Amino acid sequence: MIDLSIAQTKQGLKDKKFSAVELTQAYLDRIAATDEKLHSYITVTGDLALKKAKEIDKKGDYSGLLEGIPMNLKDVVCTAGIKTTACSKILENFVPPYNAHMYDRLLAAGSILLGKTNTDEFTMGSSSENSYFGVTHNPWNLEYVSGGSSGGPAASVSADQCAFSIGTDTGGSIRQPASLCGTVGLKVTYGRVPRHGCISYASSFDTIGPFTKTVEDAALVLQAIAGRSEKDATTPDMSVPDYSGFLKEDLKGVTLGVPKEYFAEGVEKEVSDSILEAIEVMKKLGAKIIEVSLPLTKYAIPTYYILVKSEGSTNMARYDGIKYGHTTDAAKELQEIYMKSRSEGFGDEVKRTIMLGTYALSAGYYDAFYLKAAKVRALMKKEFEEVFEKCDALITPTSPTPAFKIGEKTDDPLAMYMCDVLTTPINLAGICGMSVPAGFSSKGLPIGLQIIANQFKEDNLFHVGHAFEQATEWHKKKPALI
Numbered sequence: 001m002i003d004l005s006i007a008q009t010k011q012g013l014k015d016k017k018f019s020a021v022e023l024t025q026a027y028l029d030r031i032a033a034t035d036e037k038l039h040s041y042i043t044v045t046g047d048l049a050l051k052k053a054k055e056i057d058k059k060g061d062y063s064g065l066l067e068g069i070p071m072n073l074k075d076v077v078c079t080a081g082i083k084t085t086a087c088s089k090i091l092e093n094f095v096p097p098y099n100a101h102m103y104d105r106l107l108a109a110g111s112i113l114l115g116k117t118n119t120d121e122f123t124m125g126s127s128s129e130n131s132y133f134g135v136t137h138n139p140w141n142l143e144y145v146s147g148g149s150s151g152g153p154a155a156s157v158s159a160d161q162c163a164f165s166i167g168t169d170t171g172g173s174i175r176q177p178a179s180l181c182g183t184v185g186l187k188v189t190y191g192r193v194p195r196h197g198c199i200s201y202a203s204s205f206d207t208i209g210p211f212t213k214t215v216e217d218a219a220l221v222l223q224a225i226a227g228r229s230e231k232d233a234t235t236p237d238m239s240v241p242d243y244s245g246f247l248k249e250d251l252k253g254v255t256l257g258v259p260k261e262y263f264a265e266g267v268e269k270e271v272s273d274s275i276l277e278a279i280e281v282m283k284k285l286g287a288k289i290i291e292v293s294l295p296l297t298k299y300a301i302p303t304y305y306i307l308v309k310s311e312g313s314t315n316m317a318r319y320d321g322i323k324y325g326h327t328t329d330a331a332k333e334l335q336e337i338y339m340k341s342r343s344e345g346f347g348d349e350v351k352r353t354i355m356l357g358t359y360a361l362s363a364g365y366y367d368a369f370y371l372k373a374a375k376v377r378a379l380m381k382k383e384f385e386e387v388f389e390k391c392d393a394l395i396t397p398t399s400p401t402p403a404f405k406i407g408e409k410t411d412d413p414l415a416m417y418m419c420d421v422l423t424t425p426i427n428l429a430g431i432c433g434m435s436v437p438a439g440f441s442s443k444g445l446p447i448g449l450q451i452i453a454n455q456f457k458e459d460n461l462f463h464v465g466h467a468f469e470q471a472t473e474w475h476k477k478k479p480a481l482i
């Protein structure tokens with residue numbers, strides 16, 4: 001039962017083929033059997049999960065949106081009474097006093113928390129190698145990275161260690177690991193899902209969204225977590241459509257744009273070939289395909305990293321070794337407590353964020369770096385708006401390469417930053433995107449297709465993604481783990 005989609009699991013529960021307790025136990029057994037190899041989970045909340053499952057079975061009503069569905073949360077989503085570490089030494093023993101608002105929505109919808117999953121420290125990274133607790137391995141080949149920063153969520157969905165997972169995407173951290181592990185990963189429009197209670201990296205970029213086994217499941221989870229929240233002023237007062245109504249089997253009347261800059265140098269041929277093949281499938285489903293151009297794409301990486309590191313450096317200022325989190329044992333003076341707690345508590349990439357961001361924001365450099373990047377961001381937004389006057393969605397690769405070997409890029413931060421070259425423009429523009437499985441490399445590693453749509457047009461992602469999924473078998477393939 002652990003390889004079923006959410007939609008199939010709901011049916012199984014309703015038809016009494018299995019109980020929520022049996023289902024939860026099956027996932028916990030799977031975690032116990034596989035997590036030593038994968039290391040997706042930081043904390044497993046088995047007792048809590050079984051307790052909730054029992055309550056649900058006792059009620060016997062499985063009609064809630066996610067009633068009885070076991071899931072996990074990336075370890076930056078605050079869970080009251082359950083450790084939330086951001087995979088940093090500085091929060092190693094942090095237990096939040098409250099729930100993230102979207103976690104409350106998941107609980108209200110009936111889902112069951114199996115545990116908290118691995119990420120690059122404070123979500124800074126593209127391979128999950130920056131986690132204080134160690135790397136998450138790719139289920140398709142354990143010598144390869146699972147992607148990042150949401151490596152734990154991606155690997156756990158791919159390896160059937162949960163029915164779905166929740167990750168965050170600031171510059172690609174849902175779509176890129178989804179692509180590398182062969183799952184569906186949805187990056188929502190900025191503001192579609194409340195960020196309250198989610199540990200911040202870059203506040204004007206961060207988004208929360210699901211990893212699932214099918215596009216239909218992504219629509220289901222989004223239905224449960226989207227919408228205005230009094231606790232997050234960046235969520236607009238807009239109604240949440242019935243996303244399942246957009247899951248159609250064909251693409252008649254749909255215009256898809258193919259931006260040529262997303263097939264440029266640096267994108268491996270195996271990857272672009274898979275996407276071109278996928279475009280042929282979409283053509284057969286009735287879509288009209290047009291070539292479009294987004295010339296500012298080449299500025300995405302420098303623009304993104306200046307802005308994100310600037311926001312990140314200010315967000316890290318709250319970890320001072322005093323209010324909460326790690327406090328050094330080796331200091332007597334106040335200044336020394338700050339310095340030593342932070343030196344001991346943060347890893348290399350977080351320190352790089354603090355240094356780059358502080359530099360870009362300092363008097364004298366602010367105009368040259370931060371302000372200029374903010375202007376480029378505005379232009380990129382405009383460029384996307386113009387393209388979306390001509391088409392309903394864009395089709396691109398998600399990641400320029402399939403998964404790479406653990407350790408391959410750890411000494412070269414710039415090479416690591418380039419992993420996000422096809423995902424960061426979407427975060428800069430605040431629009432939405434989704435990665436869906438679209439092939440395999442000659443080494444047997446998954447390749448993901450990115451669908452991009454305008455602000456609050458998640459319905460277009462679901463329409464295109466679902467139709468493509470129905471016409472292909474990629475999402476049905478499973479890694480041979482044990």
Ligand code: GLN
Nearest residue numbers: 123124125170171172173
């Ligand atoms: N790798 C990117 C970064 O470090 C994206 C991470 C993310 O989306 N959280 O900024």
